[in-house]
Every structure is written in structure tokens, then in C-alpha cells.
Amino acid sequence: MSTPQMDMAEARKADSLKSARYERLRLLARSWTFMAGLIIVLFWVGCALFGSALVPQDPFNGDLLNTLAAPSADNWFGTDQLGRDVFSRVIVGARDILTVAPLATILGTILGTTLGLITGYFRGLVDESVSRVIDAILALPLVIIALMALVALGTSNTTVVIVIGVFFAPIVARTVRSAVLSERELDYVAAAQLRGENAFYIMFAEILPNVIPPILVESTVRLGYAIFTVATLSFIGFGIQPPSPDWGLAVSESYGLINGGYWWTVMFDACAIASLVVGVNLVADGIQGALES
Amino acid sequence: MTMTDQTSIASTGPAAAADALVIRDLDLAYRVRGKDRQVLRGVSLRIGRGEAYGLVGESGCGKSTAALAAVRYLPRNGRVRSGSILVDGRDLFKLGGADLRHLRANTVSMVYQDPGRALNPSIRVGRQVAEIFVLKGMPQAEAFRRAAEMLRRVQIADPTSVMERYPHQLSGGMQQRVAIAMALSINPRLLILDEPTTGLDATVEAEVLDLVAKLRGEYETSVLFISHNLAVIARMCDRVGVLYAGTLVEEGTTAEVFANPRHPYTVGLLRCLPRRGRRKDHGRLDTIPGFLPTPGAVIPGCVFAERCGLATDRCHQEAPPLHDLGGRSSRCHYHEKASELPRTTPPDLSAQAVVSREGQPVLRVEKLNKSFGTAQHLVQALRDVSLELWPGETLGLVGESGSGKTTFARVLMGLTGPDAGATLELDGKPLAGRVKERTNEALKSLQIVFQNPDSALNRSHTIRRLIDRSLRKLTNLPSAARLDRLIALTRAVRLADRYLAARPRQLSGGLKQRVAIARAFAGDPRIVVCDEPTSALDVSVQAAILNLLAELQSERKVSYVFISHDLGTVRYLSDRIAVLYLGRLMEIGPAERVFSGPHHPYTEALLSAVPTIDGTAPERVRLKGEIPSAINPPSGCVFHTRCPRQLGEVCRSQEPPLLPGAEPGHFIRCHIPVTGLAVDRRELKSAQGAAE
Numbered sequence: 001m002s003t004p005q006m007d008m009a010e011a012r013k014a015d016s017l018k019s020a021r022y023e024r025l026r027l028l029a030r031s032w033t034f035m036a037g038l039i040i041v042l043f044w045v046g047c048a049l050f051g052s053a054l055v056p057q058d059p060f061n062g063d064l065l066n067t068l069a070a071p072s073a074d075n076w077f078g079t080d081q082l083g084r085d086v087f088s089r090v091i092v093g094a095r096d097i098l099t100v101a102p103l104a105t106i107l108g109t110i111l112g113t114t115l116g117l118i119t120g121y122f123r124g125l126v127d128e129s130v131s132r133v134i135d136a137i138l139a140l141p142l143v144i145i146a147l148m149a150l151v152a153l154g155t156s157n158t159t160v161v162i163v164i165g166v167f168f169a170p171i172v173a174r175t176v177r178s179a180v181l182s183e184r185e186l187d188y189v190a191a192a193q194l195r196g197e198n199a200f201y202i203m204f205a206e207i208l209p210n211v212i213p214p215i216l217v218e219s220t221v222r223l224g225y226a227i228f229t230v231a232t233l234s235f236i237g238f239g240i241q242p243p244s245p246d247w248g249l250a251v252s253e254s255y256g257l258i259n260g261g262y263w264w265t266v267m268f269d270a271c272a273i274a275s276l277v278v279g280v281n282l283v284a285d286g287i288q289g290a291l292e293s
Numbered sequence: 294m295t296m297t298d299q300t301s302i303a304s305t306g307p308a309a310a311a312d313a314l315v316i317r318d319l320d321l322a323y324r325v326r327g328k329d330r331q332v333l334r335g336v337s338l339r340i341g342r343g344e345a346y347g348l349v350g351e352s353g354c355g356k357s358t359a360a361l362a363a364v365r366y367l368p369r370n371g372r373v374r375s376g377s378i379l380v381d382g383r384d385l386f387k388l389g390g391a392d393l394r395h396l397r398a399n400t401v402s403m404v405y406q407d408p409g410r411a412l413n414p415s416i417r418v419g420r421q422v423a424e425i426f427v428l429k430g431m432p433q434a435e436a437f438r439r440a441a442e443m444l445r446r447v448q449i450a451d452p453t454s455v456m457e458r459y460p461h462q463l464s465g466g467m468q469q470r471v472a473i474a475m476a477l478s479i480n481p482r483l484l485i486l487d488e489p490t491t492g493l494d495a496t497v498e499a500e501v502l503d504l505v506a507k508l509r510g511e512y513e514t515s516v517l518f519i520s521h522n523l524a525v526i527a528r529m530c531d532r533v534g535v536l537y538a539g540t541l542v543e544e545g546t547t548a549e550v551f552a553n554p555r556h557p558y559t560v561g562l563l564r565c566l567p568r569r570g571r572r573k574d575h576g577r578l579d580t581i582p583g584f585l586p587t588p589g590a591v592i593p594g595c596v597f598a599e600r601c602g603l604a605t606d607r608c609h610q611e612a613p614p615l616h617d618l619g620g621r622s623s624r625c626h627y628h629e630k631a632s633e634l635p636r637t638t639p640p641d642l643s644a645q646a647v648v649s650r651e652g653q654p655v656l657r658v659e660k661l662n663k664s665f666g667t668a669q670h671l672v673q674a675l676r677d678v679s680l681e682l683w684p685g686e687t688l689g690l691v692g693e694s695g696s697g698k699t700t701f702a703r704v705l706m707g708l709t710g711p712d713a714g715a716t717l718e719l720d721g722k723p724l725a726g727r728v729k730e731r732t733n734e735a736l737k738s739l740q741i742v743f744q745n746p747d748s749a750l751n752r753s754h755t756i757r758r759l760i761d762r763s764l765r766k767l768t769n770l771p772s773a774a775r776l777d778r779l780i781a782l783t784r785a786v787r788l789a790d791r792y793l794a795a796r797p798r799q800l801s802g803g804l805k806q807r808v809a810i811a812r813a814f815a816g817d818p819r820i821v822v823c824d825e826p827t828s829a830l831d832v833s834v835q836a837a838i839l840n841l842l843a844e845l846q847s848e849r850k851v852s853y854v855f856i857s858h859d860l861g862t863v864r865y866l867s868d869r870i871a872v873l874y875l876g877r878l879m880e881i882g883p884a885e886r887v888f889s890g891p892h893h894p895y896t897e898a899l900l901s902a903v904p905t906i907d908g909t910a911p912e913r914v915r916l917k918g919e920i921p922s923a924i925n926p927p928s929g930c931v932f933h934t935r936c937p938r939q940l941g942e943v944c945r946s947q948e949p950p951l952l953p954g955a956e957p958g959h960f961i962r963c964h965i966p967v968t969g970l971a972v973d974r975r976e977l978k979s980a981q982g983a984a985e
Contacts, residue, residue, distance in 0.1 A: 023326065187749035190708055191812070193728050195766040196736045209753035 027290050034286025040279030044272075048094040055088035059245045068262050078264035080254055089245035090268050094276075096240045097247060100157050100164075101226040107165025108226075109172055109219040116176025117203040117211075121184060127177075134170035142167055143232055150238045160239055164229055168222050175218045179211040213291045220284035224277050231273045247273045311382030313483040313515030314340040314363055319376035321355075321362060321539075323588065329372065330589025332358050333539040334596070336376075337615075340483070345509060345516040347530030347547065349523055349562075351831040353585050355539040356519045360485050363517065364401050365393060381482045398428065402476035406488040408468035412460035418444075418471055419456025425478040439478075446511075447474040447504055464919050466497035470504065477508060484509075485517045490525065494693040495858060496916050499902035502529060503915070521831065523562065527551055528904040535559050538586050538596040545621025551906050555623040557601045557634045563906070564636070565836035567865035572884070573687075573843040577638040578865070580840065581833035584801060595626070602635040603627055638840060648868055654681035655819050655852050656705075659716040663697075663704050663876075672923045674700040675711075675876040682820065685846065687853040689867030689884060691860060691899065695920045697876035698856045702824045705854065706741050707731055720819065737767040737816025744825040746805035750797040750812075756783075757793040760811050767816030778815075785848075786811040786841060803834035807841065814845065822854045827862060839865055860903050864888055869958070872896050875923055875931045878951060882959030891954070891971035893961045894938045930964065940964055 028034050052059070057075075062083030071078045077086035115134075119127040137145075149163045183189070184207065192202045233239030234248030242249060247269040254265035321333040332355045340346040348356050361367050363378060365385050378385040381400050388396060405411045413421060419440055426436035437456070444452035447470040460468055469489060476484055486505065490498035506529060509516055518529050526533055526547065533550050535543040535558060543556035554560045564579035571578070583600040586592060595601070598608040605626075613626045625631055663675040675697050682688050690698050704711050707728035711717070717724040719738055725731045731739075743749035750759055760782060764775050783790060786807040797805050806826060813821050823842065827835040839862060845851060857863045863870060863884075870887040872880040872895060880893040887896060898914045916935045921927055927934045933944040943964050951960040954967050963970065 187743040187745065188751040190706075191741070191743070191749055192751075193708065194706055194736065194739075194741060195763050195816075196728075196731075196733060197766065206751055210751070 024290050028286055031286050031289065033282045034290075037279045037282025037284075037286060040275055041283055044094045044276050044279070045098060047091045048098040051091040051094060055085075055091050057085035057088045059084060059088040059092045060243055068257070068260075068265070071264050077268045078262075080250070080265045081257065081262075084245075086264055086268055089250060090247070090272050093245040093247045093250060093269065093272065096157065096244050097227060097230050097234075097273075097276075100160050100240065101223060101230045103161045104164035104230070105168065105219055105223045105226045107161060108168030108222055109215065111165065111169035112172025112218075113176050113208070113215055115169060115173035117180055117207060119173065120177040120180025121199065121203050121207065123181075123184075130173075131177075134173060137167070137170045138174075142229060143236075146229070146233060147236070147238055150233070155238050155241060157240060160230060160233060164226055168226065172215070172218055172222065175214055176211060179214045180207055183207050183210050217284060217288045217291065220280065220287055224280040224284060227273070227277050227280060311379070312339050312341050313344070313381060314338075314346075314517060315377075315379040316359070316363070317377045317379075319359075319362065319378065320374040321358060321367075321376075322372050322374055323368070324370040324372060325589075328589065329374075330587075331374075331539060332588050333362070336536070336539070336541050338534050338541060338544065340515050340517060342482075343509075343513045343515055344532065345518060345530045347518045347520065347526035347533040348536055349520060349526050349533060350536035351521060351562075351585065351833065353588070354536045356521075356536055357487055358539075359536070360403070360487050360517060360519055363483070363485060364397055364403060366397075366403075399479055400481055401483045401485065402479060402481040403485040403487065404469070404472050404476050404489045406491050408465065408472040409460060411472050412468060414460055416459075417456065418458055418460060418463070421460075422456070422471065422475055422478065425475060429479075440474075443474040443478050444471065446477070446508070447471070448500075449474075464497075465493055466501060466919060469493065469501055473501070473504065473508070477512060477514070480512060481514055483517065484514045485519070487519045488521070489518075491520070491522070494920075495860070495902040496693055496898060497919065498525070499904070500915065502904070505529065522904075523551065523566065523832075524904040524906045527906045535562070538592070539588075540596045540624065541615070542597060542624045543622070544615075545618075549621055553632070555618060555621070555628040555631045556597075556625045557603050557631050558597045560631050560634045561600075562832060564634075565832045566906070567836075567839065567861045568906070571865055573839075573846075573866055577840045577843070578836035579636050579638055580837045582637050595624070597625075602637065603630065603633070648683055648686040649850075650683050653721045655684045655720055656682040657716070657718040657721075658705070659718075661701075661704065661715040661717070662712040663700055663709065664712055666924075670924060673876055673926070674923060675704065678873075678876070678878050680871060680878065680881060682852050682854065684819070684852055685850040686869065687846065687855050687867045689863035689870040690854060690856045690873060691858070691863055691870060692873035693899075693920050694858070695875075695923065696873040698873055699824060700876070701873070702741065702822045702854065702856055705822060706739065733767075738819040739822070740813035740816070740818040740820075741822040741824060742806070742809050742813050742826045745829050746802065746809045747797070749809050750805060752797050754796070755793065756788075756795055756797070756800070756808050759797075759808060760793075760815060763812045763815035782811045782814060785814070785845065787837075801834075802830050803837060806830065806834075806838055810838075810841065810845070814849070814851075817849070818851060820852045820854065822856070824856045825858065826855075828857065828859065835862065842866060860888075860900065872899070875920065875926050877931060877962065878960075879932065879962045880954070880960065881951075882954055882961075883956070886954070886956055886959050891961075891967050893932075893963050893970070894936050894965075895932050898935075898937070930962070938965060938970075 062079060064083045066079055067081050067083040069075055069079045075085050075087065077090060080086055115130065119130045145167060146163045150159055153159045188206060189202060192206050230239050231248035234246050235252040237252065240246040240249055250269040251266050257265050316336055316338050319333050319336045320331065322329040322331045336359060338346065348359060350356055362373065363380065373386065380396060383396065419437060422440035422443055423436040426439045427433065431439065441452040441456060444455060449455050449467070449470055455463065463471065490501050493501060502525065518526060520526050530547050532545065533547045534541050535550070535556065537558045543550060543554065543559050550559060551563065554563060561579065561581040565581065567578060581600055586596065586599065594609040594611055595604065595613050598604040601608065607626055613624050615622045615624045616628055618628065623631070658681070659679045661675055661678040662673070665672045665674060678701065680688070690701065692698055703709050707726060710726040715726070717726065719735055724735055757779070760779055761775065764770065764778055768775065768778065770778060780790065783793065788804065788807050788811065792800060792804065797808070800808070827838050830838065842853065843866060846853065853866065855863060855866050867884040869882060870884045871878055872887070872893060874895050880887060880896050888900065890897065898916045901914045914937055918935060921934060929945045929947050930949055933939050936944065949962050949964045951962045953959070954961045961967065961970065
């Protein structure tokens, strides 16, 4: 049966399909929104990793004789009320938020994926009870809950990661659950049951690889929210703690000075937050578009 | 058609005498990733006034593209490179936007495969049909009256209530009737039917085809009928064109082409089908080796040469012209000896009869009931099904959709537990109802091949992992021996080793189904349930899979429960056949007996609904309506509401038992004794007529 012609034809087919993955990557590379987002994100990641080695001035110790100086050739973004170089602080300020937010997102994704797989796979009573708890959590405003938890647990980067991660888990779980519900109806799940696989194997080895795309999209979107939430918490004093040059913290320390005309103490930090959130969301859009095409 | 009608059509314009559709040298390409992939190569065809023209070919041959081109409704990336299309005498490519819309609204109609998607789900049926008349400028009330009339013409008994409903509240056959009614509402010159009955049951298909044939007579509409089903084309069409890789390889009157094909592809296609009465012990089905060329492939010679047993160097180098054979044509250098196409499988390679009825059956099912839902809304999907399966035997399971075939498979596999009181025995040992409670031994003995390999194979696993995982779970082999088994299995299902590293989507449908079969055979099963394993495949691939199943059976003495709505394939593979209706066993017996009769009236109707290529179908027994809801099954014999031989009160009030039929092992659930069932219905009718 296996004639050479058949093999040739099939090989051609395999080749054309193998290139589908590269095709997807090329599609991403051609999308300017995705590339713009990626460049922004990579820029801030670079700052977080190498910023402290590259900055022109010490971001922590200022020149007290040179406080609230306007942007100039020496201090490109000016100085704050302690005479610290705002440019250096903005660059180094990427570090804490780009540690805390991604960790929180990863935690939320892992927890949420597990929860989603369990509720989607078992359905019935398990699904009903967990889903109602999820609904209840989602009904509460994030920042309020985070505040309460942080007050109870004490503020540190670790607790911020845990609080945001736990809060994001149900949101991720809902996305994963709906993807699992449709996967579960496919016959490969029945085939796995028919060779005696246990539920754990079916969930994580059979179903999980097929629901990765929606998880990927959801967690990128979550990362955007996590950055925003960390910045908010820092701003109200429950997130990243001084003396970190964190952006949210810097905005909170200096926003009172805007009235005095010292706009540069707030403006550049705020722009940094905004650009990072926008960058992450552009990346998320790009990924979603590429996976759906 | 009356005289006045004809004159009124003739007076509608100078083009009235023109052919309904003329396609000339159409070259068409889809632009994919910046490259043109040619899908139609120089297709020319002509459909005269009132003529029905069939277009056949396997999937990917360009049938639907040709249909879409005929209404200039191509996908955005479709591009006509050359050629012309004339609909009712007007050149489609020279029409402006308004003229084109006018043409689509008044001259051409299309009916698609899936009526559920062709109808708007959120608009009531009545409004959707009436809209066509409103667009023609009729007032609302008049439009609704015309819509009701249209629905009546497509034999919808109660148009007013149907018009009040939404599409999802109608069955598939009913939806397709509505779609046909809408298509005919504009009284089109050309009606394009793209696989209109593919998703329907044979009984419903037969009704829809009857309807189309009848309406064609009434409306004098020309029809372009697209189907992969040769028998449907044979029944419906005057002329047929065989499309292969975007090229029309043969054309002629349906009778001539199917009786005496002059192109090797047509010859091959016809040989793939398990024709009437052909069975696995008569020998293998022939197949067409190889695969369709990829779209866009540059083929210097004959498009079919790569797969053709008659091909010579000339065929590979020189594209054959369309030879005119007097009223028919063939695009083959050697058309005069097309029928000599060598077989790809030796015909005498017959499977040895392996059924052994000594000792005990491999499977015994007794009083199997399965119901879903709550006490108020109890749906009895299976009722008192008792049967047994012997080693090496194939039991064919047939019935319309909703008859409980798939439920039976799922219960047998333990995917849903049966109701209490059922006895399931595997090799004489009790078999637990649910898969979780089954022993490893039971799991490996009972495996399944699903209908759709895309769903049954995990798309993120490699072929190697898919098969190896089954071996790991179902055998206790050490890893070295397991690898040997894996290679042996892939060879047994004729899968080249190098596919082991591939993922399912890189394989064609037939190859995927081979992987699924290899997986089912991993643990040396005693029984394999095949749930419509070939219905998603093209005929040439189907033949290869049926051959494979027959071979594996004769080698390994495995038993099959073979579920299919295609009676030809069931007959080819089955030793015994069970007929289900509303979850009840209506007839069970040796395959040839069930086919030759005397049979249950339902079996009779199922058999006569199947169109045949040679047109030697017995007089059709038409069933009225559709399978009743299982929530509220009819009283007495559940079939009495549709039974053409219904006796009267006894059928309405008493459910008949499964009575011995024409030979040992043959049982029929009917009040009419076997001798009565053996009487031909036509004789019966004429006798009744004489009495009246």
C-alpha cells in the first residue's frame, strides 16, 4: 500500500504543515502593534535587569543641595525632593514591579489553571461549589480585598505576590474551565478513560496541552492588570515599600508637589507605569490575534 | 408545465433560451500566504435548461469552489485567472454590483450542506421565507401567504405551525426542506445543491431527494448537484462531471459514465464502493493508492497520473486533452482501456471465515436498558436490548440517528453506566457497567474506534506517544518489547514508521483513522467497537480502512460491533446485523438474511431508502415523517406511526415480542408473521386495491 508516490505526497503535506508554526511567528513579527508592545516590554525588562549598572547617578542617595531641580543636561528628568536623580530612579524603578507582578501572575495562572481543570473536568458538584466561591470572590473589589489581606498579613513583596496571585486565580480558572468544558467532550478523553488513565493524568497530560493557547492569552492580560494593581497598592502605601524607587511609590511620594509646578517628579514615573501596561496589553492582543488566525 | 407558463418564461427576455449555466475554461486560484494555489484548471461545463448536472469527486477536488464561482461568491482570496461563466446567458464577470445582486436574487439559488447554518437562528422560519417575497415588493400579508404556500409545496404538512418556529426547533430534514423552499421561492433558473443530504439520515435523504426530483419537474429548474456520493448523483442527475484535482476528467450521461467509465479515476472510484451484495469473504475492495495533489501543485502531465495504474511516461509529461467520445468525453490518453485499470489489491485475497460459534460468546448483553433524565422527562435510549457476539464475528448495528446506536456503543464501553438490572458478560465473566470499575483485563479486551479521528486523537501528542501510551497502559511489556510491538502495530495498520514523530494534524484523515485503529489494537482486544469509522472519509480511503479492518479480523480473530448508517459498508463487513429503532432491537439475524428478507418493515424501509449506482433499486418504501421523540415513544409497537404495513389496533396497543424469523438466529419484532412479511408490498397493495 505504501507506494513511493503516496509517501512523496504525504511528505509534501507534512512539510507544508510544519511551516504553520513558523507562519504564526511570522504573523506576530509582521504585526506592528505586537512588535511595539514587545519593544516597550523588553526595554523595561532590560532596565529591571541591568538598570542599576547603567544609570548615570545613584538612584538612592541624592544631592540634598540640588532638590527639585528641573530637567537639565545633568538631571534629564530633574531631581526629587531629596535631590535624587529622577531619570535614574525611573530606570531602576522597573525592577520591583517587574518582579512582583510577573510572579503574582505566574502564581495566579498556576492556581487558576489547576482550579479550572478540576472544575471543568469533574463538573457536577465539584464545579458547582467551586464556581460559586469563584463568583463570590469576583464580586469583591480587588484593591479593597488586597488592602485587608495586606493589613492582616503584613506588607512585603511576598505577601503582595500571594494576595494578587490568589485573587487572580479564580479569573484564570473561569477561562480555563470554559476551554476544558469543550475539550472534555472530545473523544480523546473517552479514549484515555478507556485505557484506564486516572483523572490526574487526563487533566494534566491530555487536556492541559490543548488549552495552553487561552491560558497564554489570559495570563498576558492578567500581567497587565497585575502591574496596574501593584502600582496602585504601592501608591496607597501597601505595596512595594520605601526606599525602593518603585514608580507607584514615587508618584505617591511626590504627587503633592505637582501644585508647586514640580511636574517632573510625578510625570515620568506615571508615564513609565502607563507605557508598561500598554506594552503588555499590546503583546496580549498580538498573541491572541495570532492564536486565533 | 402548461402552455401559458412556457410563453411567460419565453417572454421574460432574449436570454430565455440560453443554457442555465455555462462555464468555459475556468482557471481559479486561492491566494494563500502570498502564493496562488490553483484549485480549478480549465473547467468547462454546460447545463442546459431543465437539466440536472452532477459534479462528483473526493473532498478537495474543487466541487464547492466551482459552485461558489457560479454565483461569484468566492472567498476573498479566490481569484479567477481566466475563463468565463455565463448564467442564463449573462456573463457573470461583466456584471456590475447591482446587476449581480439582481441575478443572485432572481436567477440562481443555492442550498448548502448544513441547513442549520444557512438559516438565521434568531428569526422565525415564516419571516425568513416571507422575506424573499417582501424583497420582491409584496406586502407583508401576501408574502406570508406565499411563504406558507411554498412550505406546503416542499411537503411540510403544517406550514402555519412551522412558520411560527425557530430553525433550531426543526429537525435536520425539516430545515433542509425550508432551505429548499427558500431557494425555490424565487423560481430560479439554476438551483445549486451543494451536498444537500450529506448530514441527513438515509430515510430523510431519500425523502429530500424525492422532493427535489419532483419540484424539478414542476419548476423546470436546472440543477447543479454536488455530491461525493455517486449513488445520489446517479439517482438525481441526467449528466455527470467527474472532478479530480480541479480538472474535469470525465463527463457524460450518468448512466453511461457509471456503467462504462472511460477515465481511470472514475473506474477507481466506482471500484472502491462496496457494491450491492459484496462482502468481506468475497475479497478485498479496490482502493485508489496515493493522495490528491496539494492545491497549487504544478502538474505537467495528467493530474491523475501519480495515482493511476495505467499511467505511462506520456501521462506524466503530456496533459491529455478532453477527448470527445460522442456525447461524452474523457481526459485520458488511454480512455479506451480505462476499464482495464489494474487492481491495487488482489481481488482473491479473501478473509477467511473466522467466526466460531462453539463454546461461549465473547460478549453477552441481556436486558440492557439505558435511560437519561429525570422521572418526569425520562428518555429511554435503549430498551431491553439482548444480544451476543461470537469470537471473530462482526455485528452490524444500523438504524436512523436517534435510534440508540451510539448510546449502545457508549454503554458497552462503560462511558455511561446502564440502568440497573442489565447483564453484561465478557467471555462468560461479568463485566462491570462503568469503565472505572472495570478490570485491566476488561479494558484491554474492549476497545473502540471513534467516528472522527480529529476528536479521538489528542492533537498535542505525537503518533508515537498516542500508540505507546495505550501499549503502556494495556500491556505489561518491558520497554524494549513495547517498542517492537509499537513497530509491529504501525506496520499492521500500514502506517509508515516516519509518521511516528508527526502529530495528528500532519496526517490525512485516512492515516489518522489508522492510528486510531492501531491504538485500539494495542492490548490485543477481543472486541473492537467501530462507531461509524469511515463516515468522515472519502470513498477511496473508506475502502482501504474497510480492507484493513477485515484483514485484522481474519488475522486476530477479533470481534467487531460495527455501527454505520451506510448499509453498503455494514453489509460488506458484517456477519450478523441488528436493526435498532428508538432503542429497541427490531430485527437481528445473519447479514444476508437481513438484507434479502423477509425483513421487518423498518428494515425494508431503510434498505429501500439507499440509492444505488446501477439504478436497480427496489420500489421505494417511504417512511412518513421522522423518528419520534424518545421522551414520548408511540404506544404498542413503537414503529406503528410510520409503518407502511401497520395492521391496526394490535400494532397501536401491543408491543410485539422479538419472534423467530426465517431461519435460526433470525428474529423480528413484528406482529405480522414471517410468511406475511415475505409477501412483497406491491403485491399486497394490488391485492388490497382489488379487494376495494
